[in-house]
Amino acid sequence: METLFFVRRSVRLSVVRSFLRYNRITRKQYDGVLAEELSLRAAAAFAKALSPTAAQDRLxxxxxxxxxxxxxFFDSATAKTLACTASPVLSSSFPAADTAMPEISGC
Incomplete structure (x- = not known):
């Protein structure tokens, strides 16, 4: 069981299955590691779902x-307003820019 702390999480379940197959651990120990790994994966998936997408990061x-x-060119209030809203003139001048930029926190 101590060696599992040194095994990467991505292969931990395979190693534990192998240990069980060769009678290095009991079924109860296997079930404990399996439950822990599944709970860690569920927590990671939930955290990933809450993180902003790559498109939002680029925006x-x-x-x-x-x-x-x-x-x-402008004072800070005007610069902030221009950065948070897209004008049609800027969008047509720069094709890579979005036509409607949604507001983000701080805008």
Missing amino acids: AKRQRLNYLHNLF
């Missing part, structure tokens, strides 16, 4: 960069 990064760029 937030683009808005921060737009804000920093606009600071060269």
Whole structure:
């Protein structure tokens, strides 16, 4: 059982099954490790579902960069407003920009 602490989580269940097959651990120990691993995987899946998507991350990064760029030309309030909203003129000038940028926290 001590060796399982040194085994990567991605292969831990395979190792435990092998230990059970070769009678290195009991069925009760196997069930305990299996329950622990399944609960860890469920918690990781739940945390992943709550994290922002890659598209939201890119959008937030683009808005921060737009804000920093606009600071060269405008005061901070105007720069923030321009970074958080997309105008049709900017969208047509830059095809990579979204036509409607949703607001994020801080905007």
